[in-house]
Amino acid sequence: MLDYTTLKIIWWVLVGVLLVGFAIMDGHDMGVGTLLPFVGKGDVERRVVINTVGPHWDGNQVWFITGGGAIFAAWPLVYATAFSGFYWAMLAVLWALFFRPVGFDYRSKIDHPTWRNVWDWGLFIGGFVPPLIFGVAFGNLFQGVPFHFDNNLVPYYEGSFWALLNPFALLCGVVSSAMITAHGAIYLMHRTEGDIQARAGRALHGSVLVALLGFTAAGVWLAKGIDGYAITSAVQTGALPDPLAKTVAREAGAWLANYQRWPLTLLLPLLAYAGLIGALLLARVGRTFAGFWASALGLAGIIGTAGMSLFPFIMPSSSHLASSLTVWDSVSSQLTLGLMLGATVIFMPIIILYTRWAYRVMGGKVTAAYVRENSHSAY
Amino acid sequence: MIDNVVDLSRLQFAATAMYHFLFVPLTLGMVWLLVMMETVWVMTGKQVYQDMTKFWGKLFGINFALGVTTGITMEFQFGTNWAYYSHYVGDIFGAPLAIEGLMAFFLESTMIGLFFFGWDRLSRKQHLLVTVLMAIGTNLSALWILIANGWMQNPVGAEFSYHTMRMEMTDFWAVVFNPVAQAKFVHTVSAGYVTGAMFVLSISSWYLLRGRDVEFAKKSFRIAAAFGFASVCSVIVLGDESGYSVGESQQTKLAAMEAMWHTEPAPASFNVIAWPNEAEMKNDWAIEIPWVMGLIGTRSVSKEIPGIHEIVAANRARIVSGQQAVVALDTLRANRHDAAAQAQLKAHQADLGFGLLLKKYSANVADATPAMIDAAARDTIPKVAPMFWSFRLMVALGVAMLGLFGWALWASIRGSFAANRRLLKFALYSLPLPWLACEVGWFVAEYGRQPWTIYGVLPTRLSVSTLSEASLYGSLAGFVGFYTVLLCVEMYLMVRFARQGPGSLGTGRYANEAPAH
Numbered sequence: 001m002l003d004y005t006t007l008k009i010i011w012w013v014l015v016g017v018l019l020v021g022f023a024i025m026d027g028h029d030m031g032v033g034t035l036l037p038f039v040g041k042g043d044v045e046r047r048v049v050i051n052t053v054g055p056h057w058d059g060n061q062v063w064f065i066t067g068g069g070a071i072f073a074a075w076p077l078v079y080a081t082a083f084s085g086f087y088w089a090m091l092a093v094l095w096a097l098f099f100r101p102v103g104f105d106y107r108s109k110i111d112h113p114t115w116r117n118v119w120d121w122g123l124f125i126g127g128f129v130p131p132l133i134f135g136v137a138f139g140n141l142f143q144g145v146p147f148h149f150d151n152n153l154v155p156y157y158e159g160s161f162w163a164l165l166n167p168f169a170l171l172c173g174v175v176s177s178a179m180i181t182a183h184g185a186i187y188l189m190h191r192t193e194g195d196i197q198a199r200a201g202r203a204l205h206g207s208v209l210v211a212l213l214g215f216t217a218a219g220v221w222l223a224k225g226i227d228g229y230a231i232t233s234a235v236q237t238g239a240l241p242d243p244l245a246k247t248v249a250r251e252a253g254a255w256l257a258n259y260q261r262w263p264l265t266l267l268l269p270l271l272a273y274a275g276l277i278g279a280l281l282l283a284r285v286g287r288t289f290a291g292f293w294a295s296a297l298g299l300a301g302i303i304g305t306a307g308m309s310l311f312p313f314i315m316p317s318s319s320h321l322a323s324s325l326t327v328w329d330s331v332s333s334q335l336t337l338g339l340m341l342g343a344t345v346i347f348m349p350i351i352i353l354y355t356r357w358a359y360r361v362m363g364g365k366v367t368a369a370y371v372r373e374n375s376h377s378a379y
Numbered sequence: 380m381i382d383n384v385v386d387l388s389r390l391q392f393a394a395t396a397m398y399h400f401l402f403v404p405l406t407l408g409m410v411w412l413l414v415m416m417e418t419v420w421v422m423t424g425k426q427v428y429q430d431m432t433k434f435w436g437k438l439f440g441i442n443f444a445l446g447v448t449t450g451i452t453m454e455f456q457f458g459t460n461w462a463y464y465s466h467y468v469g470d471i472f473g474a475p476l477a478i479e480g481l482m483a484f485f486l487e488s489t490m491i492g493l494f495f496f497g498w499d500r501l502s503r504k505q506h507l508l509v510t511v512l513m514a515i516g517t518n519l520s521a522l523w524i525l526i527a528n529g530w531m532q533n534p535v536g537a538e539f540s541y542h543t544m545r546m547e548m549t550d551f552w553a554v555v556f557n558p559v560a561q562a563k564f565v566h567t568v569s570a571g572y573v574t575g576a577m578f579v580l581s582i583s584s585w586y587l588l589r590g591r592d593v594e595f596a597k598k599s600f601r602i603a604a605a606f607g608f609a610s611v612c613s614v615i616v617l618g619d620e621s622g623y624s625v626g627e628s629q630q631t632k633l634a635a636m637e638a639m640w641h642t643e644p645a646p647a648s649f650n651v652i653a654w655p656n657e658a659e660m661k662n663d664w665a666i667e668i669p670w671v672m673g674l675i676g677t678r679s680v681s682k683e684i685p686g687i688h689e690i691v692a693a694n695r696a697r698i699v700s701g702q703q704a705v706v707a708l709d710t711l712r713a714n715r716h717d718a719a720a721q722a723q724l725k726a727h728q729a730d731l732g733f734g735l736l737l738k739k740y741s742a743n744v745a746d747a748t749p750a751m752i753d754a755a756a757r758d759t760i761p762k763v764a765p766m767f768w769s770f771r772l773m774v775a776l777g778v779a780m781l782g783l784f785g786w787a788l789w790a791s792i793r794g795s796f797a798a799n800r801r802l803l804k805f806a807l808y809s810l811p812l813p814w815l816a817c818e819v820g821w822f823v824a825e826y827g828r829q830p831w832t833i834y835g836v837l838p839t840r841l842s843v844s845t846l847s848e849a850s851l852y853g854s855l856a857g858f859v860g861f862y863t864v865l866l867c868v869e870m871y872l873m874v875r876f877a878r879q880g881p882g883s884l885g886t887g888r889y890a891n892e893a894p895a896h
Binding site: 054055056057058059061062064065066068069070072073074076077079080081082083084087088090091094095097098100101102104105106109110151152153154155156157240241242332333335336339340343344347348351354355358361362375376377378 | 433440441443444445447448450451452454455457458459460462463464465466469470471472473474476477478479480481482484485486488489490491492493495496497498500501540542543544545547548549551712713844845846850854857861865868869872876883884885
């Protein structure tokens with residue numbers, strides 16, 4: 001069996017992988033949902049847009065569900081503290097997501113313009129709101145979240161919902177939203193043709209620009225204007241998890257310390273730029289499939305940069321520094337981490353195989369002719 | 380204040396779970412009906428069976444969408460509203476939820492896309508494979524969720540650690556093969572199969588009563604009758620009270636739902652009908668059948684079934700012991716190396732959860748008075764009357780459905796059902812019964828576990844998040860409002876397409892052909 005420290009690090013990487021998987025898979029259909037009202041003019045075009053993700057959105061959404069389950073199993077204290085602390089933000093995500101299953105499935109079942117238009121905006125909310133809030137949540141992690149544990153590890157959140165909407169967090173929300181929109185746009189370019197493809201191309205340009213400018217600005221802000229967190233007591237990485245056993249201090253520039261310590265990690269922010277710019281260039285020469293995967297690497301770069309900057313912190317506490325949650329002290333037992341690693345290693349490749357098969361079967365351009373011919377069965 | 384938050388959190392969980400379970404059982408049952416219909420199509424090549432798969436699949440999809448919608452909440456609500464629970468048992472409880480996603484929900488959700496959109500792109504056999512995988516995914520999903528729920532009823536394979544202040548897994552396979560979880564799985568999915576069968580049977584009966592799409596409806600009716608009869612037998616035989624002989628939580632439930640106040644000499648008699656008197660802890664009157672309770676409860680004539688008074692007395696002793704555990708734990712949280720406290724905790728650790736029940740009465744458990752201990756012991760029994768009557772309602776519904784499916788199967792074997800208006804009307808009006816039975820059944824299972832979230836380990840009162848009452852009123856109203864609107868939309872579509880019938884496929888072979896849209 002792997003030692004506890006290794007398992008803790010592996011699970012930090014795995015949660016990252018699940019987040020990136022969520023961004024790549026659910027992200028592209030959320031991006032498509034965000035773009036739906038803008039790139040689809042008229043009912044047939046909108047149905048084309050929706051049907052590019054019609055057979056896949058449900059499977060993709062399981063990345064979100066499984067991500068939640070994995071955080072519950074691997075980081076129960078994070079699951080408990082973050083979701084109850086960010087109560088209204090979390091509910092906003094859930095309620096926005098409610099629009100998706102019904103939006104996709106019910107929209108085209110009734111032939112009435114108002115009915116369909118309402119569901120189109122529902123799909124927009126379901127695609128736009130969750131990535132925005134996830135970005136805002138990450139933005140708050142960098143600044144620390146006001147919470148503490150009592151001696152029995154009951155978490156208490158001391159902030160308000162509105163305090164989450166501060167300028168830096170909103171900037172992170174914009175980055176997140178723009179990168180997901182870009183990702184949806186490149187996917188749409190790959191799966192559509194003509195006017196829709198052209199509009200998606202323009203959306204790709206705009207959103208890549210916003211994402212990279214925002215990413216750069218957030219990096220500068222983080223370096224100059226936001227104090228990071230550092231563990232000041234001796235860290236016993238293999239110890240039984242106890243978030244109250246350490247001491248923590250705020251230090252200027254601490255969020256960039258990992259890049260000095262391990263210079264290779266600078267590849268992560270570089271990947272963010274290379275991926276998104278690559279997606280843009282590849283799309284321009286019509287290589288939309290390669291562009292999609294370049295964009296996916298860009299997402300991995302942005303999410304990886306955020307995670308790497310925080311490491312080993314997951315959720316620092318601004319009001320009671322010692323309560324901060326880290327990779328070392330918010331995890332499950334060694335047995336559970338090992339077990340869940342086994343389950344992931346077995347099932348993840350299988351999931352990827354049948355997901356790939358599903359995309360192969362449903363591959364090719366979605367056209368207006370397809371929608372007309374399958375008017376009773378298509379979304 | 381805290382008790383209000385507890386009650387509101389419970390209410391929100393109950394509401395969101397009960398909404399969710401309006402959609403789950405139909406999904407569980409319909410997938411297998413779709414598998415059967417499509418299998419017949421692939422084997423015989425008869426077009427009507429493909430049309431059946433597609434039409435019932437369409438209604439299945441309308442239901443499935445809300446199953447997914449309401450299911451999202453369930454995965455995250457433990458964190459949002461039951462934060463201390465999530466911390467305290469996440470090491471065990473999180474694992475089946477995560478594995479459910481990896482093993483089952485991905486499969487189900489990926490295949491459902493191909494089920495609806497893959498007809499023209501897959502060979503017949505490939506499409507059938509997709510449908511079968513979707514059914515397997517759906518049922519595996521139920522398995523892992525019920526393993527998680529079974530652990531709440533009978534927490535095996537785990538141990539408390541004072542270092543981490545939580546329960547930790549010691550034996551994963553004990554959690555997986557928890558007998559309570561296995562019994563619950565069989566009972567719950569069978570109830571889902573009955574629901575799917577009733578749905579198809581009722582709507583087919585309606586077409587037959589109106590004399591339209593007769594061949595389509597007759598074939599659907601036959602499959603539903605056979606599947607429903609087999610499933611309702613499974614619900615009753617495999618889901619009966621034998622599952623309740625395992626574990627103390629289940630014994631407490633059994634005593635409450637049967638209003639058994641005292642341990643009787645084996646084999647115990649069965650209260651067909653009784654009038655439970657909560658205050659005096661007895662039945663004002665009861666109609667009893669000798670022997671029956673002992674037989675169905677223990678499958679023996681010699682094993683005793685504990686009564687409520689005896690359970691309360693045993694729990695009182697455990698609370699007294701648990702008080703020592705809580706005191707020792709408090710010492711250890713201040714100083715992890717206190718050897719005396721370590722020994723004291725070890726001696727009383729099995730009763731720690733019972734000690735925590737005293738926190739309702741005294742912030743400092745060490746100071747709890749004998750009167751408080753009495754009250755806490757009395758708390759360990761859920762209210763008897765709601766348990767007693769809900770259980771009886773569930774059983775009565777089960778028996779009624781056994782009668783219906785028995786009759787329907789008999790008539791469909793004799794071939795006379797299409798003109799038997801009395802049977803068809805009985806089938807039509809029975810449509811709500813399985814849903815009612817499922818909801819009441821879950822009420823018995825979950826209300827019956829009170830005052831615990833994890834039986835004997837963690838009281839419900841300590842499991843909640845530290846949220847404000849205002850937040851809970853807001854979120855409860857939001858969930859109920861949102862779900863109710865969505866439910867209305869769903870019912871509207873369901874009724875509309877069920878009324879239109881297979882003509883909605885636009886094939887030109889049925890009544891009420893759909894206009895192109």
